Amino acid sequence: MSQERAAVMVKHQARGCAELGSPLYAFLLERVARDVREGGPCAQALAGYGDAPGPDAVALRLLGGVHALALTGRAPDLAACYPSTGGVFDPDRPEPCWQAFRAAVTTEMEWVRDWMTRPPQTNEVGRANLLVTGLLRASQTWPLPVRLLELGSSAGLNLRADRFRYVSEGFAWGPADSPVLLEDAWRGIPPAWLVEAAARRPALTVVERRGCDVTPIDPLSSGGALALRAYIWPDQAARAARLEGALRLAEQVPAEVDAVGAADFLADVRPDPGTLTVVWHSIMRQYVPAAEWARVERELDRLAEAATAETGFAHVSFEPRRVGERHRFRLAVRLGGAAEQVLAEAPPHGLPAREVTTA
Structure with a gap:
């Protein structure tokens, strides 16, 4: 049940990202939700957070941790499709971006799990x-x-x-x-x-x-x-x-x-x-x-x-x-x-x- 709830929370955030002008994150979170349901690496990254309250912004914690990998050069394939690191996201060919995201989570699981403990603070x-x-x-x-x-x-x-x-x-x-x-x-x-x-x-x-x-x-x-x-x-x-x-x-x-x-x-x-x-x-x-x-x-x-x-x-x-x-x-x-x-x-x-x- 907790894993399913985690997937639901991720899909909810995906809709929010779409409405707020981030097609990149909207796409990635849809794939993250599917990966969680299938028991993939994103399920491991979110393990223990399925029953977290909405304000914990679990999906944003995951995204922030992975973005930090791209920003620090620890996920070069992902950086290649993140505009913030000089990359290009192609909405007509998004699969390579998802594969790079999933690989970053898999390779840097300890890093990602550490970031999951931090509340997101954009100081917008x-x-x-x-x-x-x-x-x-x-x-x-x-x-x-x-x-x-x-x-x-x-x-x-x-x-x-x-x-x-x-x-x-x-x-x-x-x-x-x-x-x-x-x-x-x-x-x-x-x-x-x-x-x-x-x-x-x-x-x-x-x-x-x-x-x-x-x-x-x-x-x-x-x-x-x-x-x-x-x-x-x-x-x-x-x-x-x-x-x-x-x-x-x-x-x-x-x-x-x-x-x-x-x-x-x-x-x-x-x-x-x-x-x-x-x-x-x-x-x-x-x-x-x-x-x-x-x-x-x-x-x-x-x-x-x-x-x-x-x-x-x-x-x-x-x-x-x-x-x-x-x-x-x-x-x-x-x-x-x-x-x-x-x-x-x-x-x-x-x-x-x-x-x-x-x-």
Whole structure:
């Protein structure tokens, strides 16, 4: 039963990859699912994970581990068909790619099994598109220096989101020379309030950049950078380019990520008069146990209740709209003790966003 469930989870992820623009991974995961059912090497790679909950993203762990083999030169035949390593994937002749993938799993089983123990953390740079939108909304209410705090921060790349460049029809915000460019940030014309807020605050003063993660990644280490690259899908060059830019920016702009859970992290946060404290997170809530998330909400309520005209607080989240709704994610903002507002929705990678006028 566990093996069959593993195959079902893999096929589910294959559909997701197809819908999100990765024909390479959609094809490979269809073949992985078949290999699991047939008891092939992919079944061995996934052994023990058949009963893992959906948030464990078992298929993405496998893909990340194998992609790392291609990136490090340990799977040259696979690298030849991965665009991320200079190869070419031919959708009309995909079988050689599958054979190279299967051979890599077989030959490097110990490597793959080790990667299966690691939760996938893409630290998706595109999600900053939504997070910064929420930040600019908060800055309209509190035009103050910003304390930027992130839950589930992974490598902390999005703690530098104010240093990214965002471009869309009739809209641009962020340093023009930023190494991170988010093009086509909005579907159609961006919200009028956002254009106005960006014009009024062409730059923000961020006085603190701090996040938390139970298993943080050091983006300045070779191993950390490899992990981040490995979890980018190899046929999605725009995502890879954004990541490379964010890695360069991480060398220039310091940020701190504490190895601690979200609730304990927030418990140490105190209101700071004269600043706008922003707590944000993106597609991480599903990984937090219910009991801990209840503590997170209590801490957020505490900080919200302490907000005043001189002490700003905003909670910004980009999370699934509702359980069971595939690939629909919403940007929600809570300003101080006010009710939460839903401002936009976007695919899970953050681009393009679409304004939501009613929750």
